[in-house]
Amino acid sequence: MRASFVFSEVLTGLRRNMTMTIAMVITTAISLGLLGGGLLVVRTIDRMQDLYYDRVEVAVFLTEDISANDPGCTASPCTDLRTELEAASGVESVTFESRAEAFARFQQIFEAQPELRELARPEALPASFRVQLTDPERFGVVAQEFGGRPGVDRIADQGAYLDRLFELLSGLRNATFVIALVQSLAALLLISNTIQVSAFTRRTEVGIMRLVGATRWYTQLPFLIEAVVAGLAGGLLAIFGLLLAKTAFLDRVLSDVFASGIVPQVEFGDIALVSPFLILVGAAVAAVTGYVTLRLYVRV
Amino acid sequence: MIRLERVSKSYKTSTRPALDDVSVEFDKGEFVFLIGPSGSGKSTFLRLLLREDVPSRGDVYVADWNVGKLSRRRVPQLRQRVGCVFQDFRLLNNKTVTENVAFALEVIGKPRHTIRKVVPEVLDMVGLAGKADRMPYELSGGEQQRVAIARAFVNRPLLLLADEPTGNLDPDISQDIMLLLERINRTGTTVVMATHNHAIVDSMRRRVVELQLGQVVRDESRGVYGVGR
Numbered sequence: 001m002r003a004s005f006v007f008s009e010v011l012t013g014l015r016r017n018m019t020m021t022i023a024m025v026i027t028t029a030i031s032l033g034l035l036g037g038g039l040l041v042v043r044t045i046d047r048m049q050d051l052y053y054d055r056v057e058v059a060v061f062l063t064e065d066i067s068a069n070d071p072g073c074t075a076s077p078c079t080d081l082r083t084e085l086e087a088a089s090g091v092e093s094v095t096f097e098s099r100a101e102a103f104a105r106f107q108q109i110f111e112a113q114p115e116l117r118e119l120a121r122p123e124a125l126p127a128s129f130r131v132q133l134t135d136p137e138r139f140g141v142v143a144q145e146f147g148g149r150p151g152v153d154r155i156a157d158q159g160a161y162l163d164r165l166f167e168l169l170s171g172l173r174n175a176t177f178v179i180a181l182v183q184s185l186a187a188l189l190l191i192s193n194t195i196q197v198s199a200f201t202r203r204t205e206v207g208i209m210r211l212v213g214a215t216r217w218y219t220q221l222p223f224l225i226e227a228v229v230a231g232l233a234g235g236l237l238a239i240f241g242l243l244l245a246k247t248a249f250l251d252r253v254l255s256d257v258f259a260s261g262i263v264p265q266v267e268f269g270d271i272a273l274v275s276p277f278l279i280l281v282g283a284a285v286a287a288v289t290g291y292v293t294l295r296l297y298v299r300v
Numbered sequence: 301m302i303r304l305e306r307v308s309k310s311y312k313t314s315t316r317p318a319l320d321d322v323s324v325e326f327d328k329g330e331f332v333f334l335i336g337p338s339g340s341g342k343s344t345f346l347r348l349l350l351r352e353d354v355p356s357r358g359d360v361y362v363a364d365w366n367v368g369k370l371s372r373r374r375v376p377q378l379r380q381r382v383g384c385v386f387q388d389f390r391l392l393n394n395k396t397v398t399e400n401v402a403f404a405l406e407v408i409g410k411p412r413h414t415i416r417k418v419v420p421e422v423l424d425m426v427g428l429a430g431k432a433d434r435m436p437y438e439l440s441g442g443e444q445q446r447v448a449i450a451r452a453f454v455n456r457p458l459l460l461l462a463d464e465p466t467g468n469l470d471p472d473i474s475q476d477i478m479l480l481l482e483r484i485n486r487t488g489t490t491v492v493m494a495t496h497n498h499a500i501v502d503s504m505r506r507r508v509v510e511l512q513l514g515q516v517v518r519d520e521s522r523g524v525y526g527v528g529r
Binding site: 002005204205207208209210211212213214215216218219 | 350372373375376377378379380381382384390392403404406407408409412451455
């Protein structure tokens with residue numbers, strides 16, 4: 001097999017179908033870019049889950065009686081509750097937050113909204129125990145055990161809010177993957193079509209190759225390599241697109257969000273980790289599509 | 301060299317078989333004219349020898365190969381030993397004369413130094429040494445057919461098949477092409493040529509196999525095209 005011959009054939013083929021080649025590369029790039037985007041969302045979600053579930057607390061709100069009359073948690077039933085909470089299985093730490101402390105925290109959170117601060121009165125905020133669990137999943141046990149106790153008003157789980165947040169993010173991830181899938185179908189058809197067009201424009205050459213006894217590999221390899229080159233180009237373009245999306249969009253628009261630590265930043269390292277996978281997928285999918293097309297539709 | 305044993309070939313599109321129980325044998329180094337009206341089975345005959353088609357019944361032997369039973373992977377081996385020339389030349393218009401001939405060797409993986417050596421030799425043999433760098437459209441029909449013959453012969457085939465090679469050429473040029481095929485035949489290559497050209501068949505006085513409606517109706521060792529045709 002003469003590599004120089006095969007590669008000159010590949011170049012000729014790609015040049016001759018320039019518009020088709022460009023369309024094929026762009027479509028492949030978009031589907032791979034979306035796939036990469038989806039994978040980055042997955043990584044971000046994983047990281048956020050680690051970050052958030054570590055900090056998540058169960059809030060045991062206390063009744064008005066305790067909130068008003070026992071600001072230091074020095075008498076029963078407040079002390080009893082604290083002892084029992086601390087002794088309960090799965091509980092890592094228990095902190096008491098008095099009405100005054102809750103009010104101070106409220107003021108701090110809504111620093112930017114003076115109207116809200118004006119409206120709020122300390123009397124509206126209950127005292128509470130902030131319970132850190134070793135395993136956030138164990139919220140139900142705590143809620144059941146302490147739900148009806150004297151002095152307990154209600155129990156709130158921050159994890160429930162987080163679950164909703166992550167449901168939303170998972171939905172985003174799934175939507176990205178679905179779009180990537182649909183787009184990749186378009187890419188597959190385009191690759192298949194380009195190979196057929198390419199084989200058609202070169203039917204004379206291929207006819208002569210068959211006639212003089214070129215092997216199947218020799219006749220088909222140029223077409224296959226054409227597809228793989230386009231797949232690789234699509235992969236590179238996709239990576240370039242991800243880098244561009246990070247530097248030009250995410251880092252600018254979401255810089256405040258990243259700085260506040262609510263959403264972990266997408267690192268260059270993440271993209272570097274996803275990149276080889278995209279290139280591999282691009283090349284492999286193009287090769288398989290090309291092979292199947294040649295087997296099914298092209299008589300060479 | 302070539303042996304057909306009770307070969308029939310039917311196509312789905314026709315009720316009458318294209319070849320009907322044909323048995324014939326050609327020796328190594330023979331020059332054979334395959335004649336007969338259009339639709340008599342000449343092209344099918346050649347297609348079977350090249351394994352473009354497989355027989356519906358019977359066996360086709362070329363050299364040591366049972367062509368009809370050849371696995372797909374071994375078909376290229378057969379075709380590398382069988383040259384082929386057509387009425388319409390089938391040259392690549394974006395390649396020069398040299399490149400057209402070299403193409404046949406490149407695609408079967410011949411080393412470059414071999415190609416550089418044998419291509420000029422064969423161009424010299426067909427009388428195109430001075431036109432090696434011309435493009436096909438700069439050549440006359442006769443010259444284009446010479447390029448096609450050079451391409452078919454450059455790998456020194458055991459067998460050369462020619463399907464109406466003079467069909468598009470005027471009589472003088474046709475005569476030159478026949479001289480060339482005769483020269484190739486003298487190197488020991490078996491030549492099988494399908495033709496309608498009376499003058500050529502009559503003047504060459506070689507073996508003539510006539511087909512009609514898919515059957516061999518005449519086989520003469522020093523034949524003519526036929527009386528009253």
